[in-house]
Amino acid sequence: MSSTSAVGRIGLAPMEGVIDVITRDLLTARGGFDWVVTEFVRVTDTRLPPRVFHRLCPELAAGAATPSGTPVHLQLLGSNPEKLGDNARHAAELGAPCIDMNFGCPAKTVNRHDGGASLLQTPRRVEAAVAGVHRALEGSGIPVTAKLRLGFEDKRLAVDCARAAEAGGAASLVVHARTRREGYRPPAHWRWVRRIRQRVGIDTVVNGDIWTLEEYQRARAISGCRHVMLGRAALADPLLAARIHHWQATGEVLPATRWQDRCAILEEYARRAGRAVPDKVVVSLLKQWLNIMRQHDREAGERFVELRRIRELTPFLTALGAPLVAQAEDTPPPRQPA
Template sequence: MEGLLDHVLRDVLTRAGGVDLCVSEFIRVSGSLLPVRTFHRYVPELLNGGKTPAGVPVRVQLLGSDPTCMAENAARLATLNPPGIDLNFGCPAKTVNRHGGGALLLKTPEVIHDVVSAVRRAVPAHIPVTTKMRLGYEDQSLTLENALAMQDGGSAELVVHARTKSDGYKPPAYWEKLPAIRQALRIPVIANGEVWTVADFHRCREVSGCEDVMIGRGMVANPGLALQARGLPGLDWGALAPLVEVFWGKVDSSILPKYQSGRFKQWLGYLRRAYPEAEQAFMDGRTYKEMNEIAALMLRSMRGEAALVGAPA
């Protein structure tokens, strides 16, 4: 998820446990052959065997619409030996769609087929090529055509975000549409969309019939969600303190200072959904401008200490 689940949060959330596999933010391919440093910037895990520090594999996601350019970039990426290459046909962002990428391609299954097949031909057989889609652009009339185009182009797996582009991120997700896709395909189908709680996880599996579920924003809001989905105890507010310390260090070392406090506020805003304690911390930290102030506030809250405005950790 662009601007949210980057390598910083991938590191933090995979340390929490319970995650089998990650997919990176999309890397936009638009008419040029990207340098290796671009792949390393988005996915520094490529310098660690394609895994997060916790050992979780990270597939690298590409977004684009030109089969030749996508294939050339996938071939270069393959030289870095990623655990897999994922192709994004689900992004609903207007800027992406305006330039012919993401969910807009769900209007043209034939183009999707050409992109997937070109990438599959360009990538060594041992590297899986997988895909992600929504149910459609404005409606669901081409859902199966798009899914089949991805499979027939060579996709090894398909993640389906169970909403259309027009639905955006408004609830609900239409998990009940996924059984028809599963029945039409030979490849595994993974359910995605609107999984915020362990109850959502189990209901998603039951309704969709999918064995595997991809979780995005729900994991940001509740870092222990994958553990809970496995029947293990989650993480209470105090247990998040070590993760916040990791987040602090990663943000400090990899993000420009002017964006650092925003990253903390962004994550704290999501945590409010799962942790009542985060609401007070969020309210207390609204006026803070420095990352150190916000980080210190969060850690004091998690440790049950009184908040001291502007004090260092």
């Protein structure tokens, strides 16, 4: 067995405003994910009340795992080592099994307030932030991990930042293989993740643009990483992690996920989200999900075009599950019995 075919773990990426407690449950229930990460909890200069942690990580009330038993890591975003440490300790007391730190968020408002990817401009600040959390968790057995991009404007400090996170006490790294400037534009630079991996002594997880089993195999081969994290692809193809897992276990390549299976997950999401938010919000959440799905799926793209003007939930769901108009027109009428 080559090193890249050794069984690797798969994480579900944090995605603010997109991957919430319901999505985490729906996606992990399909199998394949070994851990998930919450949307970021923003730390400024206060100790946040428990309700903030519980709002972003309701799983804290249930052993900090999804109903399928997948551990939920809690992500913090901030720059003040002492306050990060204070809040990390608090999150750990509330039951978080691991504290992940966000050094990747590209949002201008976040970066202006000195958080996310902006810290990548100064590796010693990455180290200080991780060390603040590491110190606060000392003796608790709860690890701190870091999620980084390759840099802010360019990749010059990519290795330095990764080494800084390690020096601060990070137990492992996830590297989204793009700079902040590169946003989400392909390609993801998996080769750069290899450079990082070769220069640190902790596990490095490759992330970015892994949309298919083939890309999973290539990302691992090019980066040399054993473990991966899936973000948008987990939404585009909710069975991808399970398919990768199946391939790892058996060598068998399962067929692509059918539209009916994707649709079933969207419908389930709508049912559950509908208990918490108004129908109109559910429709826009579904459109957001479909918009990510269509990036790599022709049928989802055609559906998106058909559905984007519908604002009411019931007609939206009816159209979601119905045959495509174009397809229905192409399909010959059923033959009359003789």
